[in-house]
Amino acid sequence: MNRSYAKDIATGLASLLTGMKVTMTTMLTKGHTVEWPREAAQVPLMFRGHIQLVANKDNGFAKCIACGACARACPSNCIEVKGAKPEGAKKKSPTFFMLDFTTCSLCGLCVESCPVVAITFSRDYALAGFELQPFAGMDLLKDVASPFVEERNDI
Amino acid sequence: MFDSQTAATYNLETVGDQENDFILNLGPQHPGTHGVLRVVLHMDGEYILSADPVLGYGHRMQEKIAETLTYTQVLPYMARMDYLSALSYNQAWVCLVEKMCGYEVPRRAEYIRVLTTELNRISSHFLWFGAFLLDLGAFTPFLHAFEDREKILDLLETLTGSRLTYCFFRFGGVGADVDSVFLKGAQDFVDHMRSHLASYHDLVTGNVIFQERTRDVGVILPFDTWGYGLTGPVLRGSGEKYDVRLREPYSIYPELDFEIPVEQTGDCLARYLVRLQEIEESLNIIEQTIAGMPEGPIRSKVPKIIKPPEGEATMSVETPRGELMIYAVSDGSKIPYRVKYRVPSFANLSIFSKMAKGQLLADALAVLGSLDLVIPEVDR
Numbered sequence: 001m002n003r004s005y006a007k008d009i010a011t012g013l014a015s016l017l018t019g020m021k022v023t024m025t026t027m028l029t030k031g032h033t034v035e036w037p038r039e040a041a042q043v044p045l046m047f048r049g050h051i052q053l054v055a056n057k058d059n060g061f062a063k064c065i066a067c068g069a070c071a072r073a074c075p076s077n078c079i080e081v082k083g084a085k086p087e088g089a090k091k092k093s094p095t096f097f098m099l100d101f102t103t104c105s106l107c108g109l110c111v112e113s114c115p116v117v118a119i120t121f122s123r124d125y126a127l128a129g130f131e132l133q134p135f136a137g138m139d140l141l142k143d144v145a146s147p148f149v150e151e152r153n154d155i
Numbered sequence: 156m157f158d159s160q161t162a163a164t165y166n167l168e169t170v171g172d173q174e175n176d177f178i179l180n181l182g183p184q185h186p187g188t189h190g191v192l193r194v195v196l197h198m199d200g201e202y203i204l205s206a207d208p209v210l211g212y213g214h215r216m217q218e219k220i221a222e223t224l225t226y227t228q229v230l231p232y233m234a235r236m237d238y239l240s241a242l243s244y245n246q247a248w249v250c251l252v253e254k255m256c257g258y259e260v261p262r263r264a265e266y267i268r269v270l271t272t273e274l275n276r277i278s279s280h281f282l283w284f285g286a287f288l289l290d291l292g293a294f295t296p297f298l299h300a301f302e303d304r305e306k307i308l309d310l311l312e313t314l315t316g317s318r319l320t321y322c323f324f325r326f327g328g329v330g331a332d333v334d335s336v337f338l339k340g341a342q343d344f345v346d347h348m349r350s351h352l353a354s355y356h357d358l359v360t361g362n363v364i365f366q367e368r369t370r371d372v373g374v375i376l377p378f379d380t381w382g383y384g385l386t387g388p389v390l391r392g393s394g395e396k397y398d399v400r401l402r403e404p405y406s407i408y409p410e411l412d413f414e415i416p417v418e419q420t421g422d423c424l425a426r427y428l429v430r431l432q433e434i435e436e437s438l439n440i441i442e443q444t445i446a447g448m449p450e451g452p453i454r455s456k457v458p459k460i461i462k463p464p465e466g467e468a469t470m471s472v473e474t475p476r477g478e479l480m481i482y483a484v485s486d487g488s489k490i491p492y493r494v495k496y497r498v499p500s501f502a503n504l505s506i507f508s509k510m511a512k513g514q515l516l517a518d519a520l521a522v523l524g525s526l527d528l529v530i531p532e533v534d535r
Contacts, residue, residue: 012363022358023295032302044309046331048316075228107231107322108330113459121316 041125048106049122051079051099053144060145063118066092070110070119076103079110086147093147099138101127175199179516183212187290187520190530194507194523196516203519206511208504213534221494226252226461227326229491234320236498237532239282242268242275243474245324247481250405251470252326255463255485263451264328265407270341270444271311271323273437277348278307279475280430280437283527287427288359290524291368296359303348310340326461328454338445345438345445352435360431369423373510373522376421383509384502387477388429389526393421399473413440423525430527433475462489476500476527500532 034041053062066083082096111119129135182193191212197204217236221229233248234241246268253260281304285297308318314337315323315330323330359365375385375393390397398415400408416432418425463485471480477499484493503526511519 008363015361015363018357019359019362022299022354026299032305044313044316046313046316073227075224075231105231105235105320105322106317108316109227109231109322112325112330 037126043123043125047121047123047125048108049124050101050104050106050127050138051110051119051140052122053094053097053140054118054120055144061147062094062097062141062144063116064094064097065116065118066094067115069113069115073109073113075107075109076105078103089147094141095146097140099140101135101138102132176204183209187523188530189286189524189528192504192528192530192533194511196511196519198516201515201517203511203514203516206508206519208507210534213531215531215535217535218494218496221491223490225489226463226491229494230324231320231322234322235531236496236535237474237476237479237500237529238319239279239529240272240275240474240476241319241321242272242323243472243479245321246272246406247470247472247474247479249324249326250472251468251481251483252461252463254470255466255468255483256326256457256461258327258457259455260327261452261455262407262449263332264453264455266444266448267329267333267453268324269406269408269411270333270441270448271314271321271329273440273444274307274311274341274344275321276475277434277437278304278311280434281307283430283475284355284359287521287524287527288365290520291365293359293362293365296355299355299358303351306344306347310337310344313337313340325454325457327457328452332453333448338448341441342445345442348434348438352431355431360428366424368518368521369427369525371420372423372518373514373525374421375506375510379506379509383506385477385506386499386502387473387475387527388426388433389477389503391416392418392426392429394419399471399478403471405470405472407444411440411443413443423521426525426527460489462487474499476529476532477503496535498532498535500526500528500530504528504533 053064055061056063064081064083066081068081071077071079071081078100080096080098080100081094083092083094085092106121108121111121127135176197176199179196179198180193181196182188183191188194193209193212195207195209197206215235217232220232224232230245230248233244237244252258281300285300285304288296311321312318314333315321375389377393377395379385380390380393380395385393386397394417396415396417399405401415413436414432416429416436418429465485465487467482467484469480469482471478473479478497479499480497482493482495482497483491486492507523507526510522514522
């Protein structure tokens with residue numbers, strides 16, 4: 001056996017052992033995974049889930065004034081807003097607020113464009129399903145009270 | 156150097172022997188191509204006679220889409236081109252529009268931009284590190300790299316709200332302010348990586364099998380680098396000290412103290428070493444921005460509807476893959492008249508067919524991995 005061949009084997013073995021040492025030490029450390037759904041991962045404060053409407057504290061109605069700024073700001077046209085003035089009110093209120101979550105890219109331009117801070121991100125991260133419809137037509141008004149109860153029942 | 160290698164690896168007696176030649180499709184769905192890239196290989200046994208990349212499987216008309224949206228609405232699309240370094244793309248676009256309109260950016264915002272972009276650069280290099288070694292047949296480094304990458308993603312998620320396709324920078328500033336928790340997390344990460352990077356070298360760089368697989372494989376000569384328009388670590392691996400952060404400084408890079416790593420040999424190993432050194436340099440930059448983070452506002456006042464004056468502008472930034480240049484023409488309306496992206500991956504892919512010629516198939520995959528391609532960026 002020639003000498004450089006033996007040297008190659010020795011260096012190869014040494015490099016292998018150094019690498020194995022890293023692997024073995026890592027094996028003894030704690031795991032890094034979170035076993036969802038048995039344990040829940042921590043959702044950060046800034047988490048961007050799908051958007052949701054903010055309710056007024058005093059009457060529970062949506063803060064939204066149905067100006068449509070969010071729908072215009074959206075790069076993928078996934079928001080549709082219709083509004084009307086309830087009797088005796090000064091500002092408009094939404095009668096229809098539909099989000100097409102299948103095309104939403106969660107960029108947050110709608111949240112930024114809102115003049116009355118009526119839209120926030122939800123912190124719902126477990127969004128998976130077998131059907132398209134619950135995501136293609138997300139009725140955001142169903143989580144807040146509305147002055148248009150009768151009209152809402154028709155939808 | 157390349158041609159002598161070709162001659163050595165070719166089996167000259169069977170070249171052109173039609174009986175033994177065959178066509179092999181690598182991709183469009185192949186783990187080695189990291190996306191929907193298809194390479195038509197003309198093979199002679201294990202050796203490649205010619206390699207032709209076929210593009211367009213993930214083409215989304217990004218440039219045309221930009222002509223139909225307002226300047227603000229284009230911003231979320233930036234992250235979809237190079238999903239591994241979304242913040243570099245964010246930066247290129249906001250800097251371009253700021254250049255066109257002449258908006259001021261507060262100092263604190265500039266620092267936050269550089270801090271987050273460099274974190275993003277490290278996370279991109281980690282993913283490349285894992286994927287490249289996966290191509291070479293090593294599975295463990297991938298898990299090591301992803302463990303550290305996860306730390307960056309968690310950190311950036313607390314600030315930007317997303318893990319991969321960030322839409323964080325705004326015209327005239329950034330979307331959210333950093334707090335002491337984030338800065339401490341970033342500093343902890345830097346300290347952790349300084350000590351932990353040694354284990355990367357122990358595990359991979361010193362490994363004999365890895366060195367045999369990458370040394371003198373896929374050599375790019377300095378002459379070719381300019382001809383093919385290569386940029387980024389691929390260029391710096393061939394001995395050219397070209398980095399946009401150095402040559403056309405933007406943001407606060409001229410004030411920071413960092414090196415541009417360069418290797419001379421131009422093979423896969425050189426590109427690997429350049430990227431690992433870049434991780435260290437990015438750690439230096441992050442530490443400097445944390446230490447020097449000034450107080451103040453994070454956003455300057457910018458009109459709601461952005462209408463840049465008539466004219467054109469270009470902006471170049473250094474992404475983890477190389478030089479990204481965006482060129483935009485404004486006709487004075489709120490929608491860009493024309494947007495052109497000069498992406499690094501596309502140029503870097505163009506030399507692949509030359510490098511693959513005469514290589515073994517397994518070596519060609521190592522070469523493809525060392526170029527660090529992001530296919531949605533190539534196709535866009």
